[in-house]
Amino acid sequence: SHLHDFLTGLPKCEHHVHLEGCLTPKLIFELADRNSIKLPDPKDNPAYSSPESLAERYGHFSNLDDFLGFYFTGMSVLISASDFEDLAWEYFKQANADGVHHAEVFFDPQVHVNRGIAYETVVDGFSAACQRAEKEFGMTTKLILCFVKHLPVDDAHRVYNQALESGHFEAGIVHGIGCSSSEVGPPKDMFREIYSSAKSKGIQLTAHAGEEGDPSYISAALEIGSQRIDHGRRLIEDQQLLEYVVKEEIMLTLCPVSNVRLRGVEKIEEVPIRQFLDAGVRFSINSDDPAYFGGFILSNYCAVEDAFGLSIQEWRTIAENSVRGSWIHEERKLELL
Ligand code: HPA
Numbered sequence: 357s358h359l360h361d362f363l364t365g366l367p368k369c370e371h372h373v374h375l376e377g378c379l380t381p382k383l384i385f386e387l388a389d390r391n392s393i394k395l396p397d398p399k400d401n402p403a404y405s406s407p408e409s410l411a412e413r414y415g416h417f418s419n420l421d422d423f424l425g426f427y428f429t430g431m432s433v434l435i436s437a438s439d440f441e442d443l444a445w446e447y448f449k450q451a452n453a454d455g456v457h458h459a460e461v462f463f464d465p466q467v468h469v470n471r472g473i474a475y476e477t478v479v480d481g482f483s484a485a486c487q488r489a490e491k492e493f494g495m496t497t498k499l500i501l502c503f504v505k506h507l508p509v510d511d512a513h514r515v516y517n518q519a520l521e522s523g524h525f526e527a528g529i530v531h532g533i534g535c536s537s538s539e540v541g542p543p544k545d546m547f548r549e550i551y552s553s554a555k556s557k558g559i560q561l562t563a564h565a566g567e568e569g570d571p572s573y574i575s576a577a578l579e580i581g582s583q584r585i586d587h588g589r590r591l592i593e594d595q596q597l598l599e600y601v602v603k604e605e606i607m608l609t610l611c612p613v614s615n616v617r618l619r620g621v622e623k624i625e626e627v628p629i630r631q632f633l634d635a636g637v638r639f640s641i642n643s644d645d646p647a648y649f650g651g652f653i654l655s656n657y658c659a660v661e662d663a664f665g666l667s668i669q670e671w672r673t674i675a676e677n678s679v680r681g682s683w684i685h686e687e688r689k690l691e692l693l
């Protein structure tokens with residue numbers, strides 16, 4: 357539509373993108389080759405015949421867990437710090453081209469540590485790319501350590517202790533904590549101890565909730581101390597909780613294209629953007645796993661515009677709310693507003 361040029365130029369903040377979700381089929385095959393990692397046998401899973409067949413398969417996810425199988429297999433090709441750095445750098449270049457001025461990005465160290473990669477290797481690579489984005493693009497960046505709900509909680513505790521011992525939080529190298537992966541099934545409050553400890557240390561907290569799970573997953577996340585809600589699409593089903601979220605100015609990090617690709621909704625029009633805007637729910641619009649869902653942040657903005665035909669004023673409100681919900685100092689917020 358006619359607003360696409362305006363949306364390209366609109367200064368954006370991204371708060372919900374998984375760096376491992378930026379791994380393209382092409383890069384998966386290249387890194388598997390370079391690092392001698394065996395991908396699944398195409399006889400067992402024909403999607404792994406070629407980068408093209410893998411990309412084609414990504415167009416047919418049946419739900420969150422179907423996607424997660426490919427996502428966790430994909431990231432098994434990442435070995436060296438430079439693999440992690442190159443991956444994140446590809447994201448930052450695209451984000452810069454999409455008009456992102458500030459990016460808070462998730463990474464899944466628990467999964468890498470479990471397959472024998474050192475926690476430090478992961479953070480060294482990702483943080484090198486963050487520094488380069490700050491220097492070359494003037495972008496501000498924050499790394500968010502994301503725990504996963506499908507692995508034993510003891511693994512999360514081990515990685516959390518490693519992260520504390522590394523001094524990364526105090527040094528501002530890792531800024532916040534999140535949690536993701538399978539939503540319905542694992543206990544809603546499985547990271548209660550970690551969140552409570554992190555809160556006492558002033559570490560910022562967010563959590564995936566209300567993507568596939570009902571609004572009780574959102575209230576559980578808030579109850580253990582989450583300051584934001586990643587996705588939170590299903591907040592629309594609980595009016596009382598919605599009013600609380602508005603009053604407390606809790607930001608949702610919506611990912612509309614992801615919701616369609618993982619079949620939470622049939623089309624973008626079903627994401628409750630209009631209701632959230634009218635009710636004064638703060639939200640940002642984000643890409644989630646761009647290499648798997650076929651679009652970076654700008655294509656999410658454009659898909660929302662095509663579905664809802666928002667006004668320029670409404671877009672300015674969305675952009676402003678995404679600055680206000682960012683984990684940055686007042687001074688930087690004023691620069692971005
Ligand atoms: N939901 C849950 N876990 C995830 C996602 C998601 O969209 N992307 C990467 N891990």
Ligand code: ZN
Pocket residue numbers: 372374536564586644
């Ligand atoms: Zn996500």
